[in-house]
Amino acid sequence: MSAIVDDSIPQDGTPHVLNDRAVRLFIGLAALFCVNTVLAEFIGVKIFALEDTLGVKPFEWHLFGQNGSLSFTAGTLLWPIVFLMTDVINEFYGRRGVRIISLLAAALIVYGFAFAFAAISLAPAGWWVGAAKAQGVSDYQAAFSAVFGQGMWTIAGSLVAFLLGQFIDVAVFHRIRRATGHRAIWLRSTGSTAVSQLVDSFVVLYIAFVIGPQHWPIGLFLAVSTVNYVYKMLAAVAMIPLIYIMKNAMVRYLGHARADELRRQAAA
Numbered sequence: 607m608s609a610i611v612d613d614s615i616p617q618d619g620t621p622h623v624l625n626d627r628a629v630r631l632f633i634g635l636a637a638l639f640c641v642n643t644v645l646a647e648f649i650g651v652k653i654f655a656l657e658d659t660l661g662v663k664p665f666e667w668h669l670f671g672q673n674g675s676l677s678f679t680a681g682t683l684l685w686p687i688v689f690l691m692t693d694v695i696n697e698f699y700g701r702r703g704v705r706i707i708s709l710l711a712a713a714l715i716v717y718g719f720a721f722a723f724a725a726i727s728l729a730p731a732g733w734w735v736g737a738a739k740a741q742g743v744s745d746y747q748a749a750f751s752a753v754f755g756q757g758m759w760t761i762a763g764s765l766v767a768f769l770l771g772q773f774i775d776v777a778v779f780h781r782i783r784r785a786t787g788h789r790a791i792w793l794r795s796t797g798s799t800a801v802s803q804l805v806d807s808f809v810v811l812y813i814a815f816v817i818g819p820q821h822w823p824i825g826l827f828l829a830v831s832t833v834n835y836v837y838k839m840l841a842a843v844a845m846i847p848l849i850y851i852m853k854n855a856m857v858r859y860l861g862h863a864r865a866d867e868l869r870r871q872a873a874a
Contacts, residue, residue, distance in 0.1 A: 692704060696779045708772040712769055726750065771836065
């Protein structure tokens with residue numbers, strides 16, 4: 607009878623790479639980062655009214671000769687989580703870690719939209735087109751196309767702004783880190799977000815709605831970008847306690863010695 611061989615244990619006796627807690631943790635963080643990023647892109651087609659959602663009196667802002675209420679894309683529910691994941695990965699895995707997950711997330715966004723457009727182009731079954739009339743949707747194909755068929759200018763703006771923001775975040779994070787060492791993670795986290803999201807908030811809307819076919823006036827572009835940036839910064843400040851909770855959880859999982867080793871390598 608032949609012996610049963612466990613393929614998960616290398617024959618030379620060296621430990622399997624997936625036995626390394628730092629590797630397993632990076633895979634988990636990367637997966638969470640990517641799924642939040644891709645979901646934020648897809649649900650971002652919906653615009654919601656913050657005041658109505660909270661059941662409070664509408665707030666009217668007046669900026670750059672424009673006025674409006676607090677309306678945001680549904681993607682803003684997830685972007686603060688993406689900021690948090692960026693910062694903790696930056697803290698323990700450094701520039702290379704953030705660069706890997708950012709490029710992977712961007713590739714997955716393109717992959718997702720490619721298949722969304724492929725699905726839109728498929729000829730719909732006749733019975734399916736009217737299948738949701740009872741729910742008030744007279745043409746399921748048109749609704750599907752409207753939700754998943756975001757404009758190319760919007761997709762391009764999101765991708766460019768996302769990657770640019772991520773790489774700026776990394777640079778600012780490590781510049782502050784050189785001044786603070788391992789202290790004050792809240793400062794490098796919030797500081798890097800403040801700079802990167804200033805760029806992100808303006809670039810995405812400029813490409814999508816100023817250069818794009820809608821040709822927003824500059825006043826409207828500046829006003830909406832500013833409101834979005836303020837929202838993101840308030841969310842980033844609110845996430846500060848979660849940064850410490852997540853950092854401490856990661857240290858406990860890795861062990862202090864391994865966590866310190868990773869942070870030293872990340873800072874190099």
